[in-house]
Every structure is written in structure tokens, then in C-alpha cells.
Amino acid sequence: MPPPDLVKNPFSIFQFHGNPSVNSGGKAKSNFPPSIFCQNNQGRRKLKHFFTFLFLIAMSPLLSFGFEAKFDLEDYAKQNFWRLFNASGDLGEVGKAAPGYKADCYLDREKMLYDTELSFLPMTMQEEDGNHFIAVPGSPILREYDVCPGLRSFYLPKEGEIEISFRLKYLPDCHGDLHPLIPVTFDFRSTNQDLLYGPVNKRYPVLKAKTFRPTCEWQTFRFRSEITEIAHPYSIKLRLTLHQQEDKMNTLCLDDFSLTYLDEKEQREDELVFNHSAPSALYLKGTPVLPEIRALLHSEHPEETVELICRKRYSHEHIRRTALVLQKQGRKTPDGRTLFCGNVDMTPNLYGGFEIIPLWKNKVLHSVGNDFQVIHPVSPEKSPLQKKLGAHFTFGSGFMLSFDQTTRPFRGTQDIYTSADQCRAAGFGHLMLCFDFRSVTPDSPEAGETKLLRPQVDLVKHMKMEPVGLLGGWVNYQNRRKHQKQFSANSMLPNWLYQEKYLSTHKNRYLPCETAWKTLMNATLNEFNDIHVWMLLCEPQWSYAALDYFNVQKLVWSMLKENNPNDILIAASATSDQGYNLTGWLAKLHELGFEDYCSYVSFSPYASGEDFKNGVRNRHTNLLDRIRKELKPGTPLWEQELYYIGHSKREQKALNQGYFAGADAQRHYLLGFRQGLGGITGIAASSLARYPYVASEVVPALNALSFFLAGKTKVIVPTIANDRVRGVIFTDDDEKTASGAVWVLQKSAKMIRQEINEIRFFDTYGNDMQFDEKVIRLYDTHGNEMYFAELALTLDPIFFTGSVSGLKAMLEKSLLDMGCPIQIFRRKFGGEGFCEAKNISGQPDVIAIIPGDKKDAIQFNLVEKDSCFFRDSSLLNDAGIFRISGQMQEQKVSEIPAVPENTLNMSENHPMLTKDGNEVFFRMEEENLIVSGFVKDAQFTEGEGLFDGDAVELFIDQTPFRSLAHNDISNSLQDVKISQFIFAASGKKKKLDLVKKSEIPTGSFCKITPTAGGWDFAMSIPLAEISPLDTEILGINLEIFRVDETEKLPKDTLFGTPGVSYKERLHYPLFRLPKSLAPDWVQPDAERASGRRSFDMEPTWGPTLRVCRFSVRARPLTPGNYHLRFLLKGAKIDHMKFQITGAKQTVVAKHFLPQPDSWKMLNFDFTVTQEEKHAGISFEFLAPRPDRDAWVEVSQVELTKE
DSSP, rough: OOSSSSOOOSSSSGGTTOOOSSSSSOOOSSSSSOOOOOOOOOHHHHHHHHHHHHHHHOOOGGGGOOOOOOOOOOHHHHHHHOOTTTSSSOOSSSSSSSSTTEEEEOHHHHHHHHSSSSSOOOOEOOOOOOOOEEEEEOTTTEEEEEEESSSSSSSOSOOOOEEEEEEEEEOOOOOOOOOOOOOEEEEEOOOOOOOOOOOOOOHHHHHHHHEEEEOOEEEEEEEEEEOOOOSSSSSEEEOOOOOSSSSHHHHHHHEEEEHHHHHHOOOOEEEEEOOSGGGGGETTSSSSSOEEEEEEEEESSSSEEEEEEEEEEOOOOEEEEEEEEEEEEEETTSOOOOEEEOOOOOOSSSSEEEEEEEEEETTTTTEOOOOOEEEEEOOSOOOOHHHHHHEOOTTTOOOOSSSOOOSOOOOOOOHHHHHHHHHHHTTEEEEEEOOOOOHHSSSSSOOOOTTTTTTHHHHHHHHEEEEEEEEEGGGGGGGGTTTTTHHHSSSSSSGGGSSSGGGGGSTTTSSSSSSHHHHHHHHHHHHTTTOEEEEESGGGTTTTTHHHHHHHHHHHHHHHHOOOOTTTEEEEEEEEESHHHHHHHHHHHHHGGGGGGOSEEEOOOOOOOOETTEEEOOHHHHHHHHHHHOOOOTTTTTEOOOOOOOOOSOOGGGGGOOOOOHHHHHHHHHHHHHTOOOOOOEEEEGOOOOOOTEEHHHHHHHHHHOOOOOOOOEEEOOOSSSSTTTEEEEEEEEEEEEEEEESSSSEEEEEEOOOTOOOOEEEETBBBOOOOOOOEEEEETTEEEEEEEEEESSSSOEEEEEEEHHHHHHHHEEEEEESEEEEEEEEEEEEEEEEEEESSSSSSSEEEEETTTTTSHHHHHHEOOOEEEEEOOSSSSSTOOETTTTTEEEEOOOEEEOOEEEEEEEEEEOOOHHHHHHHOEEETTTTEEEEEEEEEEESOOOSSSSSOOOEEEEESSSSSTTTOOOOOOOOOTTTEEEEEEEETTTSSSSEEETTEEEOOOOEEEEEEEETTTTEEEEEEEHHHHHOOOSEEEEEEEEEEEEEEETOOOOOOOSSSSTTTTBBTTTTSSSEEEOOOGGGOOOOOOOHHSSSSSOOOOOOOSTTEEEEEEEEOOOOOOOOOEEEEEOOOOSSSSSEEEEEESSSSOOOEOOTOOOTTTTEEEEEEEEESSSSSSOOEEEEEEEEHHHHHHHHEEEEEEEEEOO
């Protein structure tokens, strides 16, 4: 079949959204989908709606909402236990796409590209009796599919038995032919979204299936399951599979889905759908956003009012609220709901990602179609910098195991044309296409075939993007065993390549041989002389030896250059993050001289794709530095792949790594520009879709970045003193105009800049920033007024435009107020400081503080809402002045007021006086704390209860240096342990946990004896009940309770205000225990545990690693829970392992990378299960073999028993 001049849209792209007014005939009016960049002249209409909105705001009482929509829709779905959307099939419009349904399909590639009028989406259909149902057209495109009722997975509220029922039948296919009926597999599962790999029973705690056999008449099918697991979300799929090439699909009809518990009556939810007129719900600014609304509500009224909140998708900031009256459409569903319809203008005067939250009766409605995006116009002409923006256009890289067909199918939930249009809207300059062996040489090694690739290349070019070919595809789909043909369909290798004569000769014989590569190259170059940028394989190091890859590279390079000397080859594809796989692979290729046979060296950063992730900074920068050290100086770099980026705002599960915010994508691409990369072919096109045929907020974010790159040819990286600030400037060859971006590697900061009127600022999506110009008036040395303004900076990039000189001055000379993400509290004892570093940044962080007169910094891992404890005998000076590394502002330690300091010795009384002059003695005897004294009292009163007579109370804080920001004792202090002992003259006693507010058993006792002029007391407290947890120091206070006849006398106390020790703690006097009774400490031997160690030994594991080991001597350890704390700094540490004798080994992975100029505090908990007479701590640090300058240093190793 000769390829058409241009491929066509299968049918109207608008029809996918159920648009009621555009292209209702179901056929495309042009060769390509209607452009989303055709802006209508709707200015007057927009203005009219704007004033109408102002009037409603002023006049309508409906807009005075008490409800605040502040959660994601996924959160509302989970909270309200929304189940299946549009389960009855009644919400959609006949002949249009069924709301809330998607089909995850394997599509016949040839028919998809050439028989372009065929549909594969679930549609809403109507029978003669008026019944609405869902139909998946029997299309020749389809080879296998899962039809899913509901775009979201759902949570179940309780355990118990459920029943799922639905109706099924078959109709003839879209050409009117009825084929042999095939069974339908019903799939019901819960999914652990935290697991990407692992045993099936762990990834899917519930996984059940049942086969049903529909006929051509409606049949009701039922499925029951006992629900015992409700922590993970559930999903339902109906799967149809063709097992033979000649098999064909009928039309599958679905209706009346129901999921109920057997002990409850089914109640259909109220539902609403937004049908957008624009493809992918993408609009240009100023184009009216007029979604049609259809709702199924439990109502008998002729009209109903719904409240609509339009908000920013990322920040949840509300930008518009309105009320809409929906009209009854006269059709009532069998389940008792009524259909209501209406239209509303939700046009925002902003760029960005938005969503509409519908409320009815002050409750969020179960809804779909909420998202829409507003973008800048996209110019068909791309600047040199815009061309560097790229993505993976990965249609064709999917696989199917159901049958062994000649060419692999597409896999997706939306068509190839919509995906290409979303890439164009994002402003990409190039897209990578997969030229794998099975696509180019499907039938034999003698001839190539390009009919499945040419339409894709033409489509990308028609969208005004440059195609980049990936020669060979993904290598991890090439390494298949011989004779396992059931897996060959899962490969990018054609079946002929499994013949013996075509197998490669090296140890991995199932990789393509030289003959195969020559065939691939000849077929490709003969047809695609219009492609001039090529990549060689993706992630080759997982299967290729360096020499084998180098030989292929030389072959491809010579054939490319012979065909066109100007063609570009991108090679290496080093993949990993900070590990040895990446740099080790490059080092081996470098030894072979591979840089002479490529134009760019490619890499895929993955876990190092950002300069700020989980509090760790400079990952991306450090990785690029390491790569460049391995290569020939001046070798240009190209990023090949980054399918996932860490999400800065929302939880990112292992199974949705491709889901991230627009600002996250922006930040990553901007880092590539700062590094001078030749291209950034980062994310996959699938990350541009939030749901099938609905674009995500990544599209307007990258569209804004591309907008600011228009007309720009070169990059300027300004020199910014603060290492937490990132900035970049884009300009043209003459440096006449410039734009750029700035962001900080923390939650927030302020740039204090002198007023520069020529600079304009824009937010992440390109909206003019109307930030609060908080003017600061200062004076120079001559008394002249100087005006400055504050600009708030965040992790999300801010864009700006102006002159090159003005932008450089702003970034390089502005004052930066980074705030202080840490607050240090210090409590002194005996000249030594005990400190707590409290995280006040609101996010995980890693910071380094530099004491006022010290050279070395101490680095802290700050966990969100957590603290880090340390002793500062050698870290902070007496003044308590410090600053954050990279900042100029000095900070001051918050000092805790001093209290009496005491040191206890064995069998030696330590005397103290209470405020009323009563004598109290403290001493240690064996394993007990002894407290005795004489209380002056005119009358001894015994009483019956604890406080009916005289009593003495002892308060003991086992953690006097924890939670120093909190004096009050409450159950919110999770890491504090404080006990109250009450001893009454009657002989009664009680021990209370003041934090948990509970009584606990005690082995303590107290004897109270009346004497002349008062009474004596002597108490014994087992040390095991009050042992200090962090140090050898306890906080102890004592209060005396006296009753004379019926009068209660004022309390007496050792220190502080009488009567408050049960609710306040920081006034307790401090007591140091004798060294012999201190907790089981492990102190390092100075020679063996401190000082720098080099990595010069062979490791016990990891063939490309080197190791450094040492150990710390310890005392005998008894069973119990222990806490290990130590300081660490070093260079290029890849892994760390350590172990306490009698406890499990701990491995700290490669993301742990201490800096050579900063100490890092580590805290770990262990459990020792049996007595160890000769226990110790062993450390093992591993570094990549090529890093000859790796070293590590450990200090202040401390081990305490709780």
C-alpha cells in the first residue's frame, strides 16, 4: 500500500470529548487534527462575560460559599469513596465518547496509520427503547484492549463481601460484520502503588479474574469477592484479546455497572461531566472556555444550581467562583436520577493549568473533564534554543504477548495525532522516534520496510518539530533468549534475527549482528534522508559490552557520514544517577576513543535529574561534573531520556513516576540549558496527558518556557554567589533582547533588588507578576535615598525580560535573603553545649551551618517537622553565632535559661535546698537514685489518698536536651520522656508518664516518717526506669505537698515556680550521673575511628567499587534498643554499610552523598536481641573504582541504650 501524502486523523478529535457542536459527523475535515492554535475573535464576548461575572460577584448571594475546595480531586475521591463513574452509561451524549471510560489498547499499527477513519474509543449509544449503554467499536485497529469503567482507581470504605454486576452483549463490528464471539476476562485488583517491581502478591494484594462469555443478547454477569484489604486502591477492567492474526473484534456493549456491599443498598452517586470544545482541553488566552455541563442528580426539580470553582491546578488558588443554573432535560434514568445540562463561561485571563470543582448542596460532585490548560501561541518557526527542547514520541515502543505478529502494535489510551498535537502545544522543537529492528526490518534481513515509520515522521514534521531517530530502540527489549518465541513479541527484534546464522558471535549472542545493523542502516538512510539527527540505542550498557557497542558505533558513524557528512550522531546513552553504572560505562568507552565517532555524548540522569530533591542539592550539577571528567575535554553532551522527575508538591508513587508538576519539568529543562547541553530529549509524550485526550499542566509550563526562548540563540549563566540560587539568561546573537529564569533550591526566599524599571517579571506560566513591591528605603554614605524592592522567590521558576546587562546585574548584584531554615536551641551544662537543630523550613532539607569562628561546617539532614540533636563542644563558640553555608546573614543560637547544675557520685550525698529552705540529698547507690530529706512542717498529716495528706513528688526528664523549643509538656512531644513519681504519707504511690498522660508500673518506693518539727522522706528510684536517653544527664525537680488539718499549704519546690512541674519541664535542675552508671556509651578510639581514610581495599560486593573499612570498640551490650549517632564527611561515597554486633546490618544507598567540606549528622536505631560480651561497630564505605580521590572521616561516634 503506498503511503498517503499525509496521514489523517481517525475521526474528529473533538468527538473524543463528546463535544456537542463541532464536527458531529465524526470525520476529520482536514488531513491533520484541527489546530488548537486557531484563536477566535471573541474579545467583546469575553468582556461581556467578565462584567457579568463582576455583577454576579457583587450581587449574587449564591457566591458566598462557606466551602473551600483545597484538596486534589483524587483526595476528594478517596475521602468520599467515589467508585465507578457513569456506571449506568446515562451521562454521555449519544454518538460521542463515553465520559469516564477509557480503553488501554494494543492497536494494529498499519491499520491505525492508514485506515484513518476507524474508531477505538468507548462511545455512548442508545437503543430503540431509549436505553443508553457503552460500546467499544469493533475496529480492525484493535488487537487487544482493557476497557476501564472510571478514569480513576477507587478506594473501598470497609471490609466485607461485595458484588459487582454488569450487563454485556456483542454487536457487529463497525463495518456491520459479526465475527466469532470471544470470551471477556473480568479483572478485579487492588494495586500497591509504592511497588514498581517485586512479587505479584505484593504488587497486587488483591488480584482476581473471571471469564465471561457474552452473546448477542444482553446478559447480566455477577462477581463476588470478600474484601479484606482496604489500604490500596481498586480497579476494574474488561479485557478482550485476539490470539490469532486473522481474528477480528466485534463491538462490545456494556451497561449498568454496579459495585455494592451485600449488607447495603446501592445508592448511585450524583455525577457531572465537563465537555470541552478544544482538543485536549487546550485553549489560547482569550479564547472562551465554554464547557458544556451534563449532570445526573437526584432531583425532581426543573432546574438545579451548581456552584463552580475555577482554580489553579498546581497551587489550588481560586481565580473564579460562579453559580450555574442547569436545566432539566426531561429524561430520568432507571436508577432515579435526572439529567441536567447547561453551559458556563470559565474563561480565565491567565496562562496556566486550571481545573473546575463542581459543588451541589455544598458537596463536591463526582466529576470528570475538570482540567483545562491555557497556553501561549506556538510559532511554527523555532529558534536554536527552542529546538533543544525535546521529548520521546514513543508510539510503537509498546509490546504485546497475546500473539506473535510480524510488527508490534501501538499501545496507548489516546491516538498518535492527539499526542503529537500535545507535544506541539508544549513548544517542543524535536521529538525522538524509535527506529528499531522490528519496525525497519520486520520480514527479512535482505530488505527494509518503512511504511510504519514514514507517516510518523511526516506527522512530526507537519507539527513543525524536528524528528530525531533512535537507531535500534531500547536495548532492554533486545536481549531475548533463543527458542522462546512466546517472548519474541515482547522484543524489538524481528523473528528472523533469532536464526542461528544471524546471531552475534560475542557472549551475548542474541543481540543484533553486523548484518542486521547494516540492513537497518541501509533501509533507514535510503528512506529518511530528511532526518539529520540520530541516536544510537537507549541504555546499551545493560546488554552490550563497551567494545561491542563501540564497534556498532563506528559502523553507524561511517555509514551516516558517507550518506551525509553533516548528519549528527548522539552516542553512549549512559544511564543511572550518581552510580558507577554511568561513569564506569563512559570510562570504558573513553578508553576506546569513542568520542571521535560521535557528535554528542548522551546520558540519562534519572535520580540526579534535579539540583534539589528530598533536601539534597546539586545532584544534577555534580553528575554533569563527573561525566565531563570521564570524557575528552570539550566533548558536547545531550540528555537522552528522563521519564520521571521528582514531584515538588504532590505525592509521587512508584507507579506514577511520570506524573509531576509543570514547574518540575521547567526546572529540569532549565538545568539543561545552564549546563550547555546540545539537546534535552527528556520526558515522554505520555507525561503531557493527565487523562486520555486531556492535557496536563506540564503542557502550559513547557509552553511558557518555549515562549521565552523564542528568537533566542545563546545562553548566559550568570555568576551568583549564593549556591542556593539558580539563574539563566537567554539572548540573541547581538544581545539586544534577553529573557531568563531564576529559582531557589528551597521552599522560599527573597531577592532584594534595586529598582530596575526595564525588567518585567512573569510567573511559571508566563503571566505578568503583580507582586507586592515592598519598597525598602535606604541611604548611601552621602545620605542619598536608595530604593529597593523585594521579589519573592520559590522552587518554581520565575521568568523575566530586559537587557542583558540589566538581567545580569539583577542576578549577580541583588541582595538575597534566604531566610534561616534551621533554628538552633542550646542548653549548657558544665561549659558544654547540648543543641537541637529544628527544621523550620516546612520541607525536607540538607543544610550546612558554619560556626562564627570555625572553618569547617556541620551538615544536617533535616526531616520535615523533625529535629536533629548534637553536642557542640567543638562546633559552636560561646557567643552562639553561626551562619548558613552560602549566606551572609549571621544567626544566633536560642539559649535555654540556665538552671542549677549538679554532679552525682556513688554513695555520696549531694545536698540542695528547696525554696522554703528544706534540705534534700541526692546520691547514687548501685542501680538506684536515692533522694532523701527533711521537711519542716508543724503538723504531719497522713490522710488516705495521694493528696489527702502530706506527699512528695519527683519529676524526672530523661530527655532534657530534646524538643528544646517546647517547655510545655504535651502528648505532641513524641521524642520526650518525662515521669512523675508521687509518694503519699499514707504509703500510697503512683508513677505517671506525663507525655502520654498515663499511669505506668514502677519498682520505686518511699518511706515517710514523722519527726520533731516535720517529717523525713527517703525514696529509691530504679535507674532502669529513669536512665537518660541522649546523654549522662537527667533533669530532676522535686515538689513538696503539705496539708495541716483542712488547710493546704503552698507547695515547696527545688527550683522554679512551685506547682508547675507537671506541665513545664525546662526549669528542672540538671544532674550528671556517675560515669560508671551512665548509659552504655560507645566512644571511638581516637586512632581507629577518627581521621581521614582512603578507599584502597577491595570490597566484599560490587565489582566496580572500592572500599574503606574500620571499626569502633564497644562495651558489652545487653539486649535492648540502641541509638547510634555519629558525624561523617567525605568525598564520592557511593554506599555505606555499618553494623553493631548482634543487630542487623544497615545499608545506606547511593543517594547518601556527604560533602567534603561539611560534617553530616546521622542517627540510626538498632535492636540487639541477645547479650554481646565483645560488641563493636563496624563501618564499610564504598566508592566507584575510577574515583581515586575518594575519602571518608567519622567523628563523635555515640551509642546509647534506651
